[in-house]
Amino acid sequence: MEWFTERYNGSGLEIKVVRKIAEARSIQHIEVYETEFFGKMLVIDGKIQLTELDEVFYHEMIVHVPMMMHEAPRKVLVIGGGDGGTLREVLKHEVDEVVLVEIDRAVIDLSREYLKIDQGAFEDERVRIVIEDGLKYVERCEDRFDVIIVDSTDPVGVSDPLFDEKFFKNASKICDIICCQAQSPIVQKHLFIKLWKNAKAFEKRRVYLSYIPTYPLGYWAFIVAGQVDKFFEERFGKLKGKVKHYNPELHRAAFALPEWLKREIDVSG
Ligand code: SPD
Numbered sequence: 280m281e282w283f284t285e286r287y288n289g290s291g292l293e294i295k296v297v298r299k300i301a302e303a304r305s306i307q308h309i310e311v312y313e314t315e316f317f318g319k320m321l322v323i324d325g326k327i328q329l330t331e332l333d334e335v336f337y338h339e340m341i342v343h344v345p346m347m348m349h350e351a352p353r354k355v356l357v358i359g360g361g362d363g364g365t366l367r368e369v370l371k372h373e374v375d376e377v378v379l380v381e382i383d384r385a386v387i388d389l390s391r392e393y394l395k396i397d398q399g400a401f402e403d404e405r406v407r408i409v410i411e412d413g414l415k416y417v418e419r420c421e422d423r424f425d426v427i428i429v430d431s432t433d434p435v436g437v438s439d440p441l442f443d444e445k446f447f448k449n450a451s452k453i454c455d456i457i458c459c460q461a462q463s464p465i466v467q468k469h470l471f472i473k474l475w476k477n478a479k480a481f482e483k484r485r486v487y488l489s490y491i492p493t494y495p496l497g498y499w500a501f502i503v504a505g506q507v508d509k510f511f512e513e514r515f516g517k518l519k520g521k522v523k524h525y526n527p528e529l530h531r532a533a534f535a536l537p538e539w540l541k542r543e544i545d546v547s548g
Pocket of ligand 1: 326327328329360361362363364365430431432433460494495
């Protein structure tokens with residue numbers, strides 16, 4: 280048995296792996312492992328994207344928080360998310376249409392074959408899959424979406440443009456609410472702050488946090504922007520029983536930020 284190690288800014292996370300199940304080299308290096316404790320694990324360009332054990336912590340928080348802040352989210356755009364976890368959660372709402380824009384078809388193919396966390400979401404008739412760069416899709420998009428969810432990899436490769444000002448400016452013209460995974464506010468503070476500043480294209484922005492054990496230091500940020508004043512908590516009744524992690528208590532608590540983070544946000548404008 281070997282250890283998989285992900286290092287970041289003078290720290291690291293080690294996961295004991297039993298074997299490598301699959302691998303592909305497309306525009307990214309994609310690996311699927313079987314681990315000793317966390318179940319199957321998806322790694323892209325050396326960074327852990329998900330493990331079976333804690334993927335719901337991430338996918339339920341990146342989806343249900345923004346979806347429950349919109350009065351009636353019927354039309355949703357997911358950018359990235361080729362493993363299908365975000366798609367699976369979006370489909371738990373009363374949506375009419377979900378467009379998934381993934382730049383790398385190989386992520387979808389490997390996830391469908393070896394991970395299967397989508398639980399049939401890719402075959403749902405409400406879903407349309409587009410293989411394209413999310414930045415370009417949003418730039419030329421003439422459609423309008425209630426919610427956009429950016430479920431990207433770290434911005435060191437193909438996801439880099441999704442952290443740019445231009446992306447947020449274009450996105451602000453076509454949606455009511457956008458939600459992005461926003462990295463570790465501790466060991467990847469520069470990336471988090473870059474996103475926070477660029478999300479200024481939206482009139483209102485908010486940060487929320489969630490604990491995701493297999494991401495750098497476990498403390499993970501999300502940025503939600505647009506019409507972000509409301510929480511339609513009464514709709515939770517329809518989700519209850521379908522979710523494992525998210526609930527209204529966690530939703531409210533996720534927006535409670537420590538003083539040091541409030542200060543970071545304030546000073547960066
Ligand atoms: N450092 C890992 C950040 C990964 C965020 N996206 C995960 C994709 C899971 N759908």
